[in-house]
């Protein structure tokens with residue numbers, strides 16, 4: 001492969017993060033503690049929610065949010081409606097939570113779940129709709145929330161790729177009962193590996209705190225064990241030690257102090273990261289219009305503010321080249337890209353048992369077979385973007 005001139009992702013590890021990491025290491029308190037609590041508090045404030053619960057990964061954020069439904073009436077195996085097009089983690093999370101994914105095709109122009117196709121998939125066993133705001137483009141929340149209300153379903157948003165994303169003036173992740181974010185390294189705020197769930201509902205937050213720690217009865221917002229405070233008043237209040245009462249299905253999914261320190265450092269530079277990434281994204285969306293006979297990407301509509309996660313680039317019908325030949329050409333020229341995600345129900349083997357057939361999800365399959373995405377991150381400048389545009393132009397000239 002050629003030397004990388006245009007990278008897919010980056011990470012900003014600030015001086016503050018390094019200082020906090022060293023402090024945590026020196027304190028020997030490196031598993032979940034005060035930095036995780038502070039990170040949760042700041043993340044909740046940023047989202048305007050009452051609570052945020054930090055976990056190990058974005059996949060766990062999805063899975064724990066779904067598993068929380070058991071405390072509020074869901075039964076093992078109940079159905080969750082998800083888009084057919086997403087990073088495979090969305091569908092895997094439904095399986096991990098012990099629930100059944102029911103897939104709905106997406107719209108080609110938004111890449112998101114097609115609300116007009118949801119109703120036909122609702123059954124007696126449906127418990128929730130889990131829209132994904134793919135590539136930071138908000139899903140159609142008005143239609144989704146109306147359907148959820150009509151059929152008494154919960155909405156859990158997979159906002160893994162949608163930090164700082166707005167739909168009709170409201171931040172996505174806050175429409176449903178819970179919103180689940182990934183904090184993986186390629187994402188806008190990162191803890192290297194990590195995830196976080198936001199909610200306004202303290203009962204759900206409490207269940208999430210229990211779920212991330214093996215289903216323990218011990219689920220305070222912050223723990224006094226291993227601090228200088230006095231003993232835990234709740235520990236033996238029920239007779240048994242609540243740290244060893246496991247009151248529900250559980251995961252082992254805590255965030256540690258070192259990860260939270262990286263996240264706290266990121267928060268300091270968050271506005272700069274967002275501004276730079278949005279500038280890059282909007283420039284590429286505008287400039288890609290020149291190639292509209294060959295490629296399409298997403299559009300920012302008036303009612304929304306796209307979260308600058310990455311730029312999808314999808315080949316138009318009937319072009320005389322393939323997605324793979326374009327991706328290979330970019331790679332040979334030092335431009336790192338990722339293929340678009342597969343159609344979970346028809347291209348990922350773990351969902352075969354649900355009986356879908358290739359062709360059931362035409363828009364999803366089209367995007368999956370014909371799309372790539374490239375970074376818009378904060379370490380890319382105008383020269384990088386122009387290089388991508390120039391190479392795309394020469395690829396088209398050579399291949400059409």
Ligand SMILES: Cc1ncc(COP(=O)(O)O)c(C=O)c1O
Pocket residue numbers: 057058059060062086087089090132158160161182183184194195
């Ligand atoms: C839409 C979506 N959901 C879930 C995840 C899972 O996040 P993680 O990689 O942090 O487990 C990702 C990861 O990028 C994602 O893109």
